[in-house]
Amino acid sequence: MISRRIRLGAIALAATALTGCGSHVGGTALPGEIDVRTLDVGNYVTEPLETRFHYYPSLHEGVVLAAMRLDGQVVTGPEVDPRFRYATGSKHFDTAAEAAGILATGSESVLRDNQMLFGFAASSADQPKPQYHDLPAGAGSILTFVMQFPDAAAASKAAADLERVDFQVAADANQTVSLAKYTDAHTHWRPGIPTMGSFLAHGSYVVNTFTTWKEPDLAELTDLTQKIYDAQVPLLDALKPVDREGILRLKWDPDGMLRQQLNPDGFGLPYFESEFSGGERGFLHRVNDQEHWRRVLADSGVDRFALSGFDFEGPSLLFRARDADAARTLWSAILGTAYPGAVDAPPKVPGARCGEGPVAYDVDGYVETKVKRYRCAIVYRRYVATVDSDQLADVYQRAAAQYALMANSTW
Known part of the structure; x- marks a missing residue:
């Protein structure tokens, strides 16, 4: 149902620092502190x-700052379901070409036509993912991809168009799924395949979810998709969208x-x-x-x-x-x-x-x-x-x- 999905590589906690030249130690010791x-x-x-x-503000750096701001409002696995405690990767996107890399073939033109501004994606699983390896066989996983568009009309059109492109990848096998709690979401799955994809426009944002379960269980996949929206939508309500001028003014x-x-x-x-x-x-x-x-x-x-x-x-x-x-x-x-x-x-x-x-x-x-x-x-x-x-x-x-x-x- 989805032709291409990036394997989001987790960024290791273990990290180092660069060495450099030039030294100067300034400052004045406060009471009780060393010099x-x-x-x-x-x-x-x-x-x-x-x-x-x-x-010096620029549109490119401003978009990166905007994506960092969005990062803080994208759900983690445990916020969706305690089973999905292991992060498997995250990535920000500042161009339509990059964002299309985790969507169906043909999505780039949709993102361009609707003027996607930036996005952020994060994935989690119910089993840890070894570095440089795929997830273990049978692991369940969730991917949440949030994109911002110039306004609600662009986001609504983008969500419908992205679903149409995705559905057409296997139009003869895919089936539309209705979410009881999110009737405006565009959702489908392929019977016999343990995955489900969905797009939901929410204000200027589009939330794309992709869930994988251990078996092709429609009820479980539907429940997980709705849980992602349950956790993600309130976070977006707390994040006022930023326009192009606002992007340039981000600190x-x-x-x-x-x-x-x-x-x-x-x-x-x-x-x-x-x-x-x-x-x-x-x-x-x-x-x-x-x-x-x-x-x-x-x-x-x-x-x-x-x-x-x-x-x-x-x-x-x-x-x-x-x-x-x-x-x-x-x-x-x-x-x-x-x-x-x-x-x-x-x-x-x-x-x-x-x-x-x-x-x-x-x-x-x-x-x-x-x-x-x-x-x-x-x-x-x-x-x-x-x-x-x-x-x-x-x-x-x-x-x-x-x-x-x-x-x-x-x-």
């Missing part, structure tokens, strides 16, 4: 990012998260894989066990998350907790099972702890290596950050620089 100028930060820069980078770092992160090269253009700032769902879409991390974030009242740096080089991660006590709770759990090895804390860095991860592990006969060997977690007031490296001395300098950055970014 960060005494820390060994090596060549890492410890001034907030805006001292080295200025964001680059509205909560001051990126300015506090270790960013050796000073590159700050918004990008999902390297310069991202968003809500807690922005983190949950990037991890494997969403239910576990949902509980961890909830226990600490985390409301903002950011990353800086590509995953293969190593971003720093930053979380904003409810308060200083909640941040300590998160700090004590953040290394988790990924970095269980005992490692001494970096010298003289308050509120820092480190761990060592396994060098490699085996999945179905395939040896996988994690990105970096060491990770340190640093807590400062209501913020928790992590930095990674393969070298212990380097991760200590990164931790010191990250602490100094947070201390220097309090204005």
Whole structure:
């Protein structure tokens, strides 16, 4: 029924940070805090990012910021059904050509004609997906793809046209399905095939769902599709659509998260894989066990998350907790099972702890290596950050620089 679907690759939580040149440690120690100028930060820069980078609005970067904003309002698996606790991937789209890659052949012209602005897709499953592997046979999965159009009329037409194109892929076998709770949704399945696709226009948004179950059970597939809409529609009601002028006016770092992160090269253009700032769902879409991390974030009242740096080089991660006590709770759990090895804390860095991860592990006969060997977690007031490296001395300098950055970014 669907000719082409991307396999959304999950973005690993394990991440590293770039090294850079040039060092300067500024700031003044507050009562009860150390003088960060005494820390060994090596060549890492410890001034907030805006001292080295200025964001100039453009339509392209604005669309990326708009997609990041949408990311925070797209459901995670456990919000739909507790069984779907494992994220299997997420991706943003800023062109019709990219978005058509996860839809039926012929969808690109529909998206262009109706002037799709941007979109975001996320998928989850009831079994974990090993890195570099497909989901295990018999796994159930859900994909939620939200797109924004210029207005409700364009969204309504796009939903109907996208369904028509999708249905025609196997018009002789597909059958229309009516959803009792969402009579305006365009839905179909192919009897004997354990999948169902649906499109629902909601204001300026179109929600596309694609559900896969263990067997071709029409009642189960219908129930899952309606559950996705039950969880997703209220989130869109809380997100006012943004027009092209509004896209240009979106703020680059509205909560001051990126300015506090270790960013050796000073590159700050918004990008999902390297310069991202968003809500807690922005983190949950990037991890494997969403239910576990949902509980961890909830226990600490985390409301903002950011990353800086590509995953293969190593971003720093930053979380904003409810308060200083909640941040300590998160700090004590953040290394988790990924970095269980005992490692001494970096010298003289308050509120820092480190761990060592396994060098490699085996999945179905395939040896996988994690990105970096060491990770340190640093807590400062209501913020928790992590930095990674393969070298212990380097991760200590990164931790010191990250602490100094947070201390220097309090204005």
